[in-house]
Amino acid sequence: MSDFLHHWQLDSKPFEATWDTRFYYRSPQHQEALDRLLYLASEKTMNLGMLTGDIGCGKTITSAVLAQSLHPCSFIVVSCENSGFSFDELLQSILSQLDPDADQLPKGRFGRCEHMKALCENAAERGRHVIILFDEAQDMPEETLRQLGWLTNFNGAGRPLLTLLLIGQPPLRRLVNSNQAIQQRIGLRFHLMPLAESDTANFVEHRLKAAGHADGSVFEADALIQLHHMTCGIPREINRTAKLCLEHAWASGSTIVTAQILHDVACDLYRQDQLLGISTALSCVS
Numbered sequence: 001m002s003d004f005l006h007h008w009q010l011d012s013k014p015f016e017a018t019w020d021t022r023f024y025y026r027s028p029q030h031q032e033a034l035d036r037l038l039y040l041a042s043e044k045t046m047n048l049g050m051l052t053g054d055i056g057c058g059k060t061i062t063s064a065v066l067a068q069s070l071h072p073c074s075f076i077v078v079s080c081e082n083s084g085f086s087f088d089e090l091l092q093s094i095l096s097q098l099d100p101d102a103d104q105l106p107k108g109r110f111g112r113c114e115h116m117k118a119l120c121e122n123a124a125e126r127g128r129h130v131i132i133l134f135d136e137a138q139d140m141p142e143e144t145l146r147q148l149g150w151l152t153n154f155n156g157a158g159r160p161l162l163t164l165l166l167i168g169q170p171p172l173r174r175l176v177n178s179n180q181a182i183q184q185r186i187g188l189r190f191h192l193m194p195l196a197e198s199d200t201a202n203f204v205e206h207r208l209k210a211a212g213h214a215d216g217s218v219f220e221a222d223a224l225i226q227l228h229h230m231t232c233g234i235p236r237e238i239n240r241t242a243k244l245c246l247e248h249a250w251a252s253g254s255t256i257v258t259a260q261i262l263h264d265v266a267c268d269l270y271r272q273d274q275l276l277g278i279s280t281a282l283s284c285v286s
Contacts, residue, residue, distance in 0.1 A: 007250050011212030015243035017236070019061045021068055025206045025235070027199045030058055033190045037066045041075065041163060044129045046187025047152040049165045050137075052172050053192030056236025059167050062192070063133050066165075070131065076123055078132045083168075084139030087147035091116065094132060117154045120161035130162035138168035138175060145175060149182050194233035200224065203235060204242055218246070222259040230266055241265060 005011065014023070026034070033051060040049040053059045067077040078097045080090055091112055095102035098119045102112075120130050132151075134140065140148075154161040166172060170191075176183055195203055201224040205216030219227065223245070231237035244265045245257045254261065 004247070004250050005212075007255075008218065008246060009213055010208070013243070014207040014211035014213070015239040015246070017239060019064045021061065021065050022210045023207050024061055024065050025058075025199075025203045027195055027203070029193060030062060033062055033192055034065060034069070036188055036190050037062070037165065038069060040165070040188045041066070041070055041129070041131055043187075044163065045160055046163060047160055047185045048182070049163065049188040050172065050176060050186050051165065051167045051190050051192070052170055054194070054234065055169060056234045057192040057194060058235050059192060060135055063135065063165065063167050067131075067133065074128060076128050076130045078130065080132070080134045081136070082139070083134040083137045083144075083166075084141070085144065086141065087144045088112075090134075090144065090148075095119075098130070113150065116151075117161065120154055121156050124156050124159075124161055131165065132162060133165050133167060135167045136169075137166040138170075138172040140166075140168075140172075140175065142175065142179065145179055145182055149179075149185060152185055195228075195235065195238070196233065197225065197228045200228035200231070200233050200238060203238060207239075207242075219257040220259060223257050223262045226259055226262050226266075230262070241269070244269070 005013070024030075037049060037051065040046050051059055051063065063079075067079065070077055076098065078094050080093055083090065085093075088109060091109070092102070095112060095116055098116065102115070123130055134148075137145075148164060151162060151164065152160065166176070173191075176186060201219075201221075204219055204224060204227070208216035208218055219242075227238060227241060227245075231241055241262075242257075245261055248265055249255075249257050249261050252261070
């Protein structure tokens, strides 16, 4: 790995599948999404927010930057990384983050809800607002979503004690729209789209600089154009393909990623996808 980093004059790998917020690229739409979510949090009266986007468009890292941007003196941020559970299971996860001793509570939904309300009231008295993030919310059972609406009824002196943010893929919108009570509580919605061509180039440059490169100029202009069309501007796909391009160029001794290197990587990925499809089909037959 040290040889790889030295070759590219990097401090760390720039295209790993991590949610390291140093690598967050603030495209115009990602910045707008973040600004809106910060407004949702700062208002403290909007009950529910919803951030959607296709797979790999940057929803989770945007929510991570949101959490990092909220001052701990003013906010308590609770994260549920997977939301495909029952209301009671999610409630227990939330409580365990708000109160390390919550596991000692007697089982029972009413008692746990009352304890959670008391925790939120205590936080409000100290000037802190509770923000709960539900990632992969498209997997949430309909009944769980309905019951989450109960939490938005928590209030102190007529003001909500917490704000919920639902984060998920496009099916989340259908899930929410099928529940009128929840739909009416959504105070803010935003949908993340894939990057534009110019933003794909800026995204790659930004991540290279964040990883320690002097100016981020590693990919030829033609390669960046091809990279955008190959990945359709989806950040996760850009990361996967760019990572393979760096490894291919390093192995071949090239100090720049050319359009030819990108073409070779694209062909390798296509062959792998074809082989995977054949293997899957054979396993189904057998």
